[in-house]
Amino acid sequence: MAMPRYAIAYQTILTKEILRFSRIWIQTLIPPAITTALYFLIFGQLIGGRIGQMDGLDYNQFIVPGLILMSVITNSYSNVVSSFFSCKYQRHIEELLISPVPNWVILAGYVSGGVVRGVMVGIIVTLVAKFFADFTIHSYLLTVTVFVLTSILFALCGFINAVYAKTFDDISIIPTFILTPLTYLGGIFYSIKLLPDFWQQLSLFNPVLYMINAFRYGVLGISDIDIATALTIIISFIVALVIFSLYLLDRGIGIKQ
Amino acid sequence: MSALSIKNLHKSYSNGFTALKGIDLEVEEGDFFALLGPNGAGKSTAIGIIASLINKSDGTVSVFGHDLDSDPEAVKSYIGLVPQEFNFNQYEPVEEILVNQAGYQGVPRREAFRRAEIYLKKTGLWDKRRVNARMLSGGMKRRMMIARALVHHPKLLILDEPTAGVDIENRHSMWDFLREINDNGTTIILTTHYLEEAESLCRKIAIINQGEIIENTTMSGLLNRLHCEVFLFDLKEPVSEVPNLGDYAVKLIDECTIEVEVSREQGINPLFTTLSNRGLEVVSMRNKQNRLEQLFVELIQQSGEA
Incomplete structure (x- = not known):
């Protein structure tokens, strides 16, 4: 049976996106593996031995979920923001705008591209983590669910950043000044139980905290946060960002005169 | 059937500049239509609106009977654009660019x-199919954009200065x-600064200036x-002074070239008789200006003065 027109358009955008980051695999797939290996070597092996246990686990094991998810967040975001912005910058976004492709298909195609890269990097980083730390997955279903939902959420953030970006500086400001601090302060390297009350409460406003804890529960079976609350927050963010992204596309903000 | 119908199309930009002041345009199916105008006249804005790249301020656009506002996907599937x-x-790579464009249009x-x-062979780019597009020459890039615009077999092809x-x-x-x-049935709208190109290719013509259509007729009717x-005449034998050709205004360009102004009432046949009577043998002749x-x-000057 012939594929519906929208499915062909979606497949085309996704294939284009996968080919794009695969062509430059040395820039896109290898650096997260090296960075993660360094984190494990320095924080896990060298410093982690002196820290001892955290939430009843070796520090080496404790940081595994956070480091995997950090790579997923960074790569899902950067894939979409760089690809869609360069699409605007080189004006080949016009190829899509003049075609009978609905906005939701454009959004789905780019977000899926970000998710595929996030998943590929996540798998690579998990393999690296396996080399440094001994762990077994507590809940595959929850692990995969949080993994994919987080990837979708940050791919959407990257898309919105790209829509508003006018220069290459604009696509690095958000990751540098917002995304990285939120990720590092989201409990990758520590349990928020270690923080004074005020900072614990403040941390609860960081959405990344919920993702990392939900993922940590999936991988290791421990969390500082209620899992149902975490999933509700992640899904709510996704719904809100999808609606906002479609609004931007419908209005042609940042892409049409 | 009307391939393109534009009614009262307005476009004002956020900086207050009005690019289109209510233009009306009809292009019949099968036409080869020239849309001409000086730089900044509004041609590219009009094309941008038709192709969904620019949001219009007011007016209607329909393509093969489908309204751009109510049925944009049908409109887009009919159009091929060479910007x-x-x-x-x-x-x-060149081939991937074409395949992707076809994919966006729903071609498996x-x-x-x-x-x-097919289209890379027709445009002489088949040997370059695996080359990154940035490695192509300017002319090759233009030809690639034409090939790209045709991969979904559009019924209306819009060419915005395709041979620049x-x-x-x-x-x-x-x-x-x-x-x-x-000839195979695709309606073509062409904008170009090479007016001999428009004259050679197009059967109908509209001229746009300062956001308004100032002329819309057939090419032959306009000419x-x-x-x-x-006309410039190249003579076989040199002449030392301006020859007397009766009522025709003549200038001597050089000893073997004369310039003659021929009005519609005078016609060109009597001129040849006069030249012959004066013993002037013509080797070749050409229009001084297209x-x-x-x-x-x-027309642009008249429109500016008005």
Whole structure:
């Protein structure tokens, strides 16, 4: 049976996106593996031995979920923001705008591209983590669910950043000044139980905290946060960002005169 | 049937500049239509609106009976666009650019590769199919954009200065290719600064200036309005002074070339008789200025004065 027109358009955008980051695999797939290996070597092996246990686990094991998810967040975001912005910058976004492709298909195609890269990097980083730390997955279903939902959420953030970006500086400001601090302060390297009350409460406003804890529960079976609350927050963010992204596309903000 | 129908199309930009002041335009199916105008006249804005790249401020656009506002996807599926600026991924191979464009239009991948081969061969780019687009010359990039615009078999092809920067030999082969496409039933709208191109290819013409259509007629009807034409004659034997050709105004350009102004009432046949009677043997003759160019300049000046 012939594929519906929208499915062909979606497949085309996704294939284009996968080919794009695969062509430059040395820039896109290898650096997260090296960075993660360094984190494990320095924080896990060298410093982690002196820290001892955290939430009843070796520090080496404790940081595994956070480091995997950090790579997923960074790569899902950067894939979409760089690809869609360069699409605007080189004006080949016009190829899509003049075609009978609905906005939701454009959004789905780019977000899926970000998710595929996030998943590929996540798998690579998990393999690296396996080399440094001994762990077994507590809940595959929850692990995969949080993994994919987080990837979708940050791919959407990257898309919105790209829509508003006018220069290459604009696509690095958000990751540098917002995304990285939120990720590092989201409990990758520590349990928020270690923080004074005020900072614990403040941390609860960081959405990344919920993702990392939900993922940590999936991988290791421990969390500082209620899992149902975490999933509700992640899904709510996704719904809100999808609606906002479609609004931007419908209005042609940042892409049409 | 009307391939394109534009009614009362307005476009004002956020900076207050009004690019289109309520234009009306009809292009019939099968036409080869020239949309001409000076820089900044509103041609590219009009094309941008038709192709969904620019949001209009007011008015209606319909393509083959489908309204742009209520049925944009049908409108988009009918249109192939070759824009003025390069708008493809410079880092993608040529063939991939065509296959992707076909995919956006809903053409299955295997069929997209087949069509890419056809159009890359027709535009002489098949040997370059695996080359990154940035490695192509300017003329090749233009031809690639034409091939890309055709992969989904559009019924309306819009060409915004498609031969800018293309050498003469390739330009003529592109003209032949465009005529073939038009002969096969594709309606073509062409904007160009090469007026001989418009004269050679197009049967109908609209001229736009300062956001308004100032002329909309057939090419032959427009050219018939020329009151006089200026011809250059190359003579076999040199002449030392301006020859007397009766009522014809004559200038001596050099000893073997004369310039003669011929009005519509005078006609050109009596001129040859006069030249012959004066013993002047003509080797060749040509228009001093392209006929359409002459009219175009006059119309733009009149519109500016008005």
